[in-house]
């Protein structure tokens with residue numbers, strides 16, 4: 001088992017405390033070398049032959065199998081590629097087709113906008129009168145009924161870090177005959193997951209957050225092995241075909257999770273992700289979770305003691321929280337800019353949430369202590385009032 005934190009596995013800039021690995025993980029050491037090899041030796045020298053000679057063709061599945069281990073899914077049950085928005089669409093389309101007589105898609109008011117936008121687009125295209133319901137997160141179970149086709153939730157809330165009880169919600173969905181879809185964007189690589197035991201039909205997630213796959217790294221989709229071959233893929237691309245190079249006119253989906261692939265895989269990004277996953281070899285997710293809880297508890301206690309201006313916006317109970325801590329502050333945007341200006345990187349989510357991610361692979365308790373020192377000074381001296389911190393950028 002590896003010792004945490006393992007900072008040496010990452011290229012972290014000097015003088016930066018990075019509490020935003022929940023949004024974009026840092027550069028793993030092996031990634032640069034791998035990308036360079038793929039570009040120079042494989043693409044550069046092998047050209048199209050690399051699909052076979054460098055084994056590009058099987059890379060999506062090999063990477064999927066490595067992700068599977070980290071989310072409690074069996075080998076062969078995870079397909080990679082595209083972006084998370086696309087994977088949400090595919091999972092929801094498949095779920096609705098599995099429950100043709102039902103009209104409700106149940107999500108919650110904390111879900112990430114793109115998940116709901118993709119659902120909106122699908123509902124419109126399908127034209128079957130589906131409706132999307134978004135009650136408060138704590139009211140989800142009470143809103144599951146006989147008309148619910150799919151329950152589609154993000155396991156860990158991107159704003160507050162509040163975590164749904166995966167087992168309980170999935171059980172309630174199934175008791176009413178609904179299909180369960182989990183978005184693991186903020187839980188994969190953050191908390192231990194046992195997807196197979198949850199019995200959820202689908203899970204989707206991205207890999208540029210806790211898995212450190214780099215900006216735009218491919219997403220993943222899990223389908224429960226006993227149902228996968230019954231899924232009619234909504235995005236019936238050739239890479240999900242049973243025999244893409246047969247070039248047949250008739251679409252025949254692969255008899256595996258590979259049927260949830262769409263088009264040509266992004267080989268450079270997938271290779272970087274493959275290298276990034278090396279950092280996860282030998283990581284015990286329960287040990288990582290324990291370290292994450294320690295860091296979050298230390299952070300909450302110190303911030304509450306030293307920055308009374310901030311109000312905790314995450315659940316206080318660690319069992320109900322992912323690996324991030326959010327504080328509400330009226331001038332959160334400006335304050336986050338002031339922290340970033342001093343080398344403490346977190347992020348801001350409208351309207352007033354300052355968000356800090358805790359990633360035990362490369363963050364230790366000394367980083368938390370240093371972060372809170374910067375925060376205390378920033379709020380006590382109101383450094384965020386400086387006009388240079390008032391300018392808004394496109395990405396917050």
Ligand SMILES: *Cc1c(COP(=O)(O)O)cnc(C)c1O
Nearest residue numbers: 083084085112154158183185206
């Ligand atoms: C980060 C995130 C996304 C991003 O989707 P992309 O298609 O990768 O841009 C979607 N959903 C959730 C819940 C997220 O946290």
